[in-house]
Structure formats: C-alpha cells, structure tokens
Amino acid sequence: MAILEVKDLKIYFPIKAGLLNRTVDHIKAVDGVSFQIEQGKTYGLVGESGSGKSTIGRGIIGLEKITSGKVYFNGVDITSKNGKEIRKNLQMIFQDPYSSLNPRKRILDIIAEPLRNFERLTKKEEIKRIEELLELVGLSKESMMKYPHQFSGGQRQRIGIARAIALKPKLIIADEPVSALDVSVQAQVLNFMQDIQKELGLTYLFISHDLGIVKHFCDEISIMYKGRYVEQGTKEEIFNHPQHIYTKRLLSAIPDMNPSNRDKQFRIRKKVQQEFDQRYHDYFDSEGLAYSLKPISETHLVALQEDVQKVR
Ligand SMILES: Nc1ncnc2c1ncn2[C@@H]1O[C@H](COP(=O)(O)OP(=O)(O)OP(=O)(O)O)[C@@H](O)[C@H]1O
Ligand SMILES: [Mg+2]
Structure with missing residues (x-):
C-alpha cells in the first residue's frame, strides 16, 4: 500500500476586488492533481516557479485549506479530521532556511517545538533528544543555545532537518531543501538526507525545480505546469523517454x-x-x-x- 495517496487535489485561492472585497475569481494553484508514493521511496515534484509545488506540500500537511480532493496517509483520510496523531508522521522541510526559522528563538526551542506539541518529555529528556538530533545533523551540542542568525545557510537547513526528523516521521516533504544553498553545500545536505532516509526508513516528497538534482535523488518524478501535471513516471521514463x-x-x-x-x-x-x-x-x-x-x-x-x- 502507498504511504501517501493524493486524489484529485484542488487548492484555489480567491482573488478579491472592489469596495466590498468580493471574490471575483480564483487562482487555481493546484488544479486536480493525483499521485501516490510508496514507503521508502523518493518522489520528485518538478515545475517552474509558481506552478503550485509548495502549495501541494502545504496542502498535504494542513497548512493550506484544500478546496477539494483527498489525501490518504497509510490509507487514512487526513483531510476529513484534524488527525493530530497522523500529522506527527508527516513533517516538512521548508523552502527558505533564512526565513523558516524564528529569529527570536534559540535552536533548542526551535527543534523542541514539535516534541513539545506531541510528546511529554522532562527537561532533561528533551535536552538529551536535542543533543542527539544535533549530533545526527552534524552540529555541536553548544549550538542549542544560539540563535538562527549565528548559522550559515547550510547549517540552518540542517537545523530545519533536525526539527523535521525530531518526531521520527514516516514522510518528509522537502520543499526545495537546498535551492538557497551554495552548490558545494547542496551535495552535503542531499547526501545527509539520503543517509537518514536509509537509517530512519523515511519516504520523501522532494520538491525542486532543479532537474539535475531530481535525477540524482528521486525514484519517481512528476512534472507540473500551472497547477496541473503534464507527465508522471519513473526516473528512467522521464529522463530517457519524455x-x-x-x-x-x-x-x-x-x-x-x-x-x-x-x-x-x-x-x-x-x-x-x-x-x-x-x-x-x-x-x-x-x-x-x-x-x-x-x-x-x-x-x-x-x-x-x-x-x-x-x-x-
Ligand atoms: N496564500 C496565497 N494566496 C494567494 N495566492 C497564492 C498563495 N500561495 C500561493 N499562491 C499562488 O499560487 C501559485 C502557486 O504557488 P506555489 O508557491 O505553490 O508555487 P511553487 O511551484 O512552489 O513556486 P516556486 O518554485 O517559486 O517556489 C502562484 O501563482 C502563487 O502566486
Ligand atoms: Mg515553492
């Protein structure tokens, strides 16, 4: 069974105008998209800027209101209830490491946030978990007391990854996880994501506009254009028989x-x-x-x- 199944997903944003601020039209950011991802695989979502990639990711984890369609996680419809327990298994790495971490919070509190929402740990247990997570992403224990501005882009993305894996999720939506980083750091972060995928048995929904990276990283690929899919297939099919x-x-x-x-x-x-x-x-x-x-x-x-x- 697929770990994630998306069926005819539509996410429309209203365009409002006039004195009464009436809805005059809609931006069809996602317009009838369906796909499934098998456990342990990496599924690539490709398309030019504004094609609706991030909106799909945000819709799946519940950050964007779904206009219509269904999302099943391990066979359970997560659009029909608020499903807090299920959301625990679904995390997101956000597109921009510079704006996705709250600048006023210490790294400790940033990474601990999902833990505090879902698990009741003592202060001591929490510190221990965060030390382990920092070690896993290659940052020192001392990083915990620092603030986001004290880190480089690549380090910030590692902090974002530590937060995303804190609850040992089954699926991670990685929204352009390396596009804001230098090419030299990109490979580092991508290799690290592949290592933890093996270690933790993760499934990725990998959003990118970089086909070079997708070719290296993904098993199946879909190509999006203006809110719709134009093509979907295995890596081999997309790259060798488009x-x-x-x-x-x-x-x-x-x-x-x-x-x-x-x-x-x-x-x-x-x-x-x-x-x-x-x-x-x-x-x-x-x-x-x-x-x-x-x-x-x-x-x-x-x-x-x-x-x-x-x-x-
Ligand atoms: N909250 C919102 N309100 C109105 N329109 C939105 C909103 N979020 C996204 N959109 C619009 O939906 C469309 C898809 O946006 P989305 O961010 O999903 O694109 P994307 O494929 O992730 O692009 P990029 O590669 O630049 O990140 C765009 O036209 C965007 O302007
Ligand atoms: Mg985006």
Whole structure:
C-alpha cells in the first residue's frame, strides 16, 4: 500500500476586488492533481516557479485549506479530521532556511517545538533528544543555545532537518531543501538526507525545480505546469523517454557541463522549441492548460488531448 495517496487535489485561492472585497475569481494553484508514493521511496515534484509545488506540500500537511480532493496517509483520510496523531508522521522541510526559522528563538526551542506539541518529555529528556538530533545533523551540542542568525545557510537547513526528523516521521516533504544553498553545500545536505532516509526508513516528497538534482535523488518524478501535471513516471521514463513537449523542453534546458557538447545542445534546444511551437495545441487546451493525464504504460502518464495518440 502507498504511504501517501493524493486524489484529485484542488487548492484555489480567491482573488478579491472592489469596495466590498468580493471574490471575483480564483487562482487555481493546484488544479486536480493525483499521485501516490510508496514507503521508502523518493518522489520528485518538478515545475517552474509558481506552478503550485509548495502549495501541494502545504496542502498535504494542513497548512493550506484544500478546496477539494483527498489525501490518504497509510490509507487514512487526513483531510476529513484534524488527525493530530497522523500529522506527527508527516513533517516538512521548508523552502527558505533564512526565513523558516524564528529569529527570536534559540535552536533548542526551535527543534523542541514539535516534541513539545506531541510528546511529554522532562527537561532533561528533551535536552538529551536535542543533543542527539544535533549530533545526527552534524552540529555541536553548544549550538542549542544560539540563535538562527549565528548559522550559515547550510547549517540552518540542517537545523530545519533536525526539527523535521525530531518526531521520527514516516514522510518528509522537502520543499526545495537546498535551492538557497551554495552548490558545494547542496551535495552535503542531499547526501545527509539520503543517509537518514536509509537509517530512519523515511519516504520523501522532494520538491525542486532543479532537474539535475531530481535525477540524482528521486525514484519517481512528476512534472507540473500551472497547477496541473503534464507527465508522471519513473526516473528512467522521464529522463530517457519524455513524452510531453513541456518535459522535453525542461530536459533540454539542463546545462551540459562539457563545453564540446555546446553545439549539440544548442541544436537539440532549437529542435525541441520547434516541436513545442508546432505541436502546442496537441498538449495544451485553449486556455494554455494541460489536459488530463492518460496512461501510456503502467507507470508512465502523459497529459494529452484525447486523439493525439491517433494523430501520431
Ligand atoms: N496564500 C496565497 N494566496 C494567494 N495566492 C497564492 C498563495 N500561495 C500561493 N499562491 C499562488 O499560487 C501559485 C502557486 O504557488 P506555489 O508557491 O505553490 O508555487 P511553487 O511551484 O512552489 O513556486 P516556486 O518554485 O517559486 O517556489 C502562484 O501563482 C502563487 O502566486
Ligand atoms: Mg515553492
């Protein structure tokens, strides 16, 4: 059974206007998204800025009101009750290590927050747990008494990770966990996340706009565009057999580090852009939105107009 199952999730934000502040329209940040994640796997959610990635993560952990759809955690519908006990198993690492830690709180209180919400520990037990967590993320015991501004970005993200794993959750939603960090520190934090995944048997929902990182880190991948999925499949399917023109365009934009491939990459990009322009209406409706996903194999789904497969 999947540890997480999301069914036709919609999250709309009202747009208000006028003197009476009436709702005149909605931003469809997430517009009918479905997926599941198997225990112990890493599921990548990719898409350009504003495509709705963070909103999905925030909706799942209950930080954003869901307009419609269902979220099941280990088969239990967590949208229908407040399910505090279940939420304990679901934690989030936030996108920006600079703003996600309260600057007025000591590291001790930041990491202890989830523990205080869910477990009754004595002061001594709490200190011991926090020492263990700091050690696990590679920070000294003394860090406990310091404040967020006394740490670097990479260290802050480790503090965010320590907080996220404090309750030994089963699933962690990692929202661009390294995008604010230097490339050299990115690898460190990602390796560390992989180590604790093995150690604690974690499942990740990994949000990123960096396909290079996703290729290295994720088992299954979905590509999002304007609140909808355009394609979903295994890493192999997405990287070696992309089907949607939007996926192809994202892949062709990954920079090739080898300078002798520059001409080849330029030609590929040009070809992909041509296909994008010529076949746009096979892949996007009159509002420029993706069609619903259709399976082309057991694991590979692509958003296509009904009759496109026949046209080919
Ligand atoms: N609280 C909110 N109120 C109104 N609109 C919102 C709110 N939160 C997000 N949005 C809108 O929803 C859309 C999706 O935002 P979201 O933050 O999920 O994107 P994202 O894919 O995480 O982007 P990024 O890569 O920049 O983090 C955007 O158009 C955004 O402006
Ligand atoms: Mg985001």
